[in-house]
Amino acid sequence: MMSEVAAKSASLLSLEIEGRVARLTLTDPASRNSLSSQMMQTISDTFDEIAGNADIAVVILGAEGPVFSSGHNLKEVMSDNRQEVMLALFNQCSAMMQKIVNLPQPVIAKVDGIATAAGCQLVASCDLAFATKSSRFATPGVNLGLFCSTPMVALSRNVAPKHAMEMLLSGEFIDGENAMRFGLINKAVEPNELEDIVQKFAKNIASKSTHTVKTGKAAFYKQVNMPLDQAYDFASEVMANNMQSHDAQEGIDAFLNKREPDWQDK
Template sequence: MALLERHDTGAVAHLRMSAPERLNALSDEMLAALKAQIDALGEDRTIRAVVISGEGKAFCAGHDLKQMQQGRQTEDGGKAYFAALFARCTEVMTGLQRLPQPVIAQVHGIATAAGCQLVASCDLAVAAEGTRFGVNGVNIGLFCSTPMVALTRNIPRKQAFEMLSTGRFVEAEEARQMGLINRVVPGAQLADATAELAETVAGKLGAAVKIGKEAFYAQAQMGIDEAYAHAGQVMVENMLWRDTEEGIAAFLEKRSPDWTQ
């Protein structure tokens, strides 16, 4: 069985982390598999939404601690290995946001440390009731500094710092209220609810969602005046497309649009 399984349903790609015995930890091998799929999806214009899930009793428990301890067995005590590991993890997390397709986390069980970072790095997230989220590295003496980057761009600062500094876990409904996830559903409905959201996104004009996702993350890093100027330019470009003209005409004429993209 592959470490990361992919199957496509129409325009939706489903990526399932398949290392349940390790709680789908982000091992060197798992990060490499995720990076390979991200690279492939970035070039795949038939896919309009991506779902990431985990097999077994957990979504993802973060970095593989046993593997990290093995990385210490070098002359520099693991310094170069750890630097490379966190750089590769960052490449995966930022790669998800750079994909043209919206990425949805389908979360159950636990999402801890870099696993919580993975949820925060996805564009959308649906969680099963009873799911627990934590950036709990501080409990073992390791502050979750890289997960912090994604977390603080999802939830308010004081709530983020409390999670980071205490190692406290939050339940799914609290995570939704904070803004870490979009929806909480019964566990039996998780796959269907996530698929429904993915299919809704995939049903939109792909080029419009792509340009919108790029603009969404770009403007979030800008001051308000620069953000409005950038967003205005994006809307002008979008409005000039043939498919956008067709979409507006179809709406006014109360019919389905005849899109080419």
């Protein structure tokens, strides 16, 4: 199924829905799947469409070609680099990244290639990420005199500070196995294993109550930067409210009675 949004921008992105799994693919390998203003707008619009579709339980974000995403389109950046234009562009990118975090559905990055600068930020912004061992990741802005300050936000919330600074200060590539060691991705696998592991996780998530997953994802990102006592107070309230839902009571009853739950997603 091709969405209306994706159909309008088929040269940039495609959206296919298979059961409860949405597959979003960047389809502009000629530009190295760069995050031009148009690409970011198309991605944002498509995430809005996905957010409003209760039938979608999980999203797989991938890309065509050898480059997952090279980040901002530097030709576009240099065509008009006035401060107010740059601020609008980077704010647009930041808003798009936050849509991933705020999306009700979990997003899984599927990476087989290169992800640099804002492209690396895109991977870091996803809830889960899997990549081939030969994939490479970098925040190379420092090499160009433009520190990767906005990619730094997502990167520093996913990897240890010294690993983040290693990437940001060196501008050098790390491979899939080091990306896994750093915590940027969940697992690095051989190319013939990538689709299988992504599908395994997507199907597993899709088998859960979407109400429960949505509740948990939102709570995770809200509590993660709270002081410990506030985080526990907040999480306790979330769990107490969650317990009132149909699916929580259904799931516990199913467990106690050794049967499969009948999720109503409410």
